[in-house]
Amino acid sequence: MPNTDPSINSRETIKRRLEDARKVGSPVLTNKVGGLFGTGIIPMGLKCVREVRQAVGDEIPIIGMGGIRTVRDIEEYAKSGATIFGIGSGLAGMTDEKIRRYFSAIVNDLRSNGQSDASLTFLQEVDMNYRKVGIEDILTTGCDFKIFKTNISLQAGPEHFLFLSLNIFNTFPSNHKKI
16 A cells, blocks of 8 residues: 655655755755755645644745646645745746746636636646766856856757756866857
């Protein structure tokens, strides 16, 4: 029988995400925790919102966030005590126009009391795994802007997020040049 205890599931999710982060060779954030995103952190987010709501009572607004993508996610956060909702990684892969249409659809879905799920059509599956890449070249412009050439092709457009974590203690490639 699968384990359905959300506190255990969230701990396992965090453990898996941290293990993914460690595979790239160093902590993703300087405080060594965080960098967790996506639907896998919903159980932890719901638990935190419940604990905060219990501690502060009903008068203070609480922002619920962490893995929200669907109306159902928003409803779960609302049941846990959130009054404002943040959507971040659920927008990954969307253009500005799709984001506008997605938010319009999600508001309409919420107003429909479960009769519509049009916002689901905007959601995309995006590869959000950590990946270690090598830097082959660094081009430095005159305005403190650097262009990093990696050893793999990164297919990213204006609607994509790319997070880069650099180990500044490693030496730069010998062909590092200023342009």
